[in-house]
Amino acid sequence: MRTLYFDCFSGISGDMVIAALIDAGADPLQMEEELKKLNIDEEYTLSWGKVVKNGITSTKFDVILTSKSEQPHEHSHSHGHKHSHNGDHSNSHENEHNHSHALHNHHGNRTYKQIVEAINEANLNESVTNMSLAIFKKIGEAEGHIHGLPLDKVHFHEVGAVDSIIDIIGAAILIEQLGIESVQSSAIPTGSGHIHIDHGIYPVPAPATLEILKGVPIASNAIRSELATPTGTAIAAVLAEKFGSLPAMTVESIGYGAGTKTFENHPNVLRIIIGEIQ
Template sequence: MRTLYFDCFSGISGDMVIGALIDAGADPVQMEEELKKLNMDEEYNLSWGKVVKNGITSTKFDVILTSKSDQTHEHSHSHEHEHSHGHSHSHGHEQSLGHEHHHSHVPHSHHGSRTYKQIVEAINEANFNESVANMSLAIFKKIGEAEGHIHGLPLEKVHFHEVGAVDSIIDIIGAAILIDQLGIESVQSSAIPTGSGHIHIDHGIYPVPAPATLEILKGVPIASNDIRSELATPTGAAITAVLARNFGSLPPMTVESIGYGAGTKTFENHPNVLRVIIGETQ
């Protein structure tokens, strides 16, 4: 069985998943074409390229929002501005951030956030193949239910920046497209390190893991470490929580390809990358 294993020794985020899958040999150009079915391609540009994180060559994937995605950005050269929903984007160069959630400083136009319902409609109308649509819908439902639970809202009423943001939509559906493209039949994962400390989000200063992330990871083994940073984002947590059949050490497999996806932050003592291992299991 063709198996994908997420080796999350430095956590997991949506952009790290896509970077790692591209690094393992998936075709980002085909993904970019498929994503056009959402009719949102005026709102973003995608970039990917090699970076070295603490000695490991890895692929950094970025969603760069255009001025059309958020009317509050008057400059298209926004690479110095962190526009982050759930994880931060470095726009092609390395930056070290104190925390990942700091998207409360920009008032959002109606493009900047979408409701859970709008996202479901967009996926259903996009005419993806069944596998991509089902994976994407299940991941969004996981995040939507977690956010609804935290904020005391039913799923249909969930309207928030983390899921609605263009970059989260691209990360989740893009990951589903690449997993489908690679012919993955089974997903497994290591335990998920969440990090520790605090983050600043729209509602104020929150503990790490953020409440939505922790809610998403119910039933998933969490690994403890003393890194004072948010290692698992809601998007990354939901991808593994939904797709992985089991969590533990690397299963017996014949390894075919390996990929490293770079995170934005750089840590002193370990490479901030997600490793994916793809191969045949019994």
Template sequence: MTTLYFDCFSGISGDMVIGALLDAGADLAQMEEELKKLKIESEYTITQKSVNKNGITAVKFDVNVLNENEHHHHDHSHSHDHDHVHDHDHSHSHDDHDHSHDHHHHHDHRAYKQITDMIKAAGFTEAVTNRSLAIFKKIGEAEGKIHGLPLADVHFHEVGAVDSIIDIIGAAILIDQLGITSIHCSPIPTGSGHIHIDHGTYPVPAPATLEILKGVPIARTSIKGELATPTGAAIAAVLAQSFGTMPSMTVEKIGYGAGTKTFKDHPNVLRVVIGKE
């Protein structure tokens, strides 16, 4: 049994998960090769670099979403994840949104069904496919509930869609690659205060994040700002079999994944611990 423990003392986001798994020894090149099965590699580049967060060396993973004429760097900071879902305009027909069979590389947004069709058509291993679909479903259902939309009508904003697709499927690929058989997670601090998103000023945790974390223990923290993003919350909520302290295991690998923000009093990193139970 190879066990993975997410130690979320500073929250969790999709890029922190991938950074931590890469730091623990997972293979970026193999992940990139697998991600090509999605046939959207013209839409993004990915980078991995070593950063120092309050004295801890960690891997910062970034998805850089490319626009047609410019290289648009979208940072995954814990405050941008909410731009991902936009209520689409009901005044035009839904046919406008059915881009699933065309090859335009720059959609304004992707519908939930297009993303699931893309994952199913890619030919990943069964474990990667199932985990990716389950995580997307968790986010889609939460966003649908908040916006009052059925799952089929939930749309992911372009930059957000590419970010989420790479973070979620990339995480599933790396977990598969590392031969993980069980996943556990600490309680999740969500942060506190308020964030500004397209629709106005929202409390932290944002509504979608809180919806995703139903049934998951949330840890109290005095840190102002958003620590858990919808993507990170969904990865933990869907994949972890239990939430609590670290399970008994012989530790073999440790990885630190950096978040975008830097806090004064603690390192903004996600720690993953991998070992044999």
């Protein structure tokens, strides 16, 4: 059985997942074409390339927002591994006239309901659709629980942001493309310390991340930084059938996906290992 293993020794975020999948041999150009079915490609450009993190050559993936995207990034905690570029996203404005699609972005908010409608309308592969919907539901339920709202009333800042939509649906596209039949993961280190978000100073892991981690083994880690984001955590929580050490497998490909942060004593990368389990 063709199995993907998330080796999260430095945490996990959505962009690190996509970067690691590309590094392991997935085709980002095919992903880019599939993502156009969402009709929001005027709001972003994608970039990927090789970087070296503490001696490990890895792939870095970025979603670069265009002037047609209005994303205030109010919940900065969801971007712990993202965006070393373009710090002025909050100053950009959407072109209101070109956008009648389900993902029309009104004042920087996108609702859970809008995202579900857009995924269902996009005519993506069935398994991609199902994976994407399950991951968004996991995050939506966590956010709703934290904020005391039913799922259909959840408005997303961080998950509705273009880059999180790309990260989740893009990851599903690449996993399907690689013919993955099962997913396993290591325990997930969350990091420690505090982060500043629009609601104030929050502990790490952030409340939404911790809610998503219910039932998932957490690994201890002394790094005072946010290592696991809601998007990355939800991808692992939804897709992994089991959590533990690397299973016995015949390894076929390995991918390293770089995070934005650089740590002094260890490489900030997500490693994925793809192989056959007999």
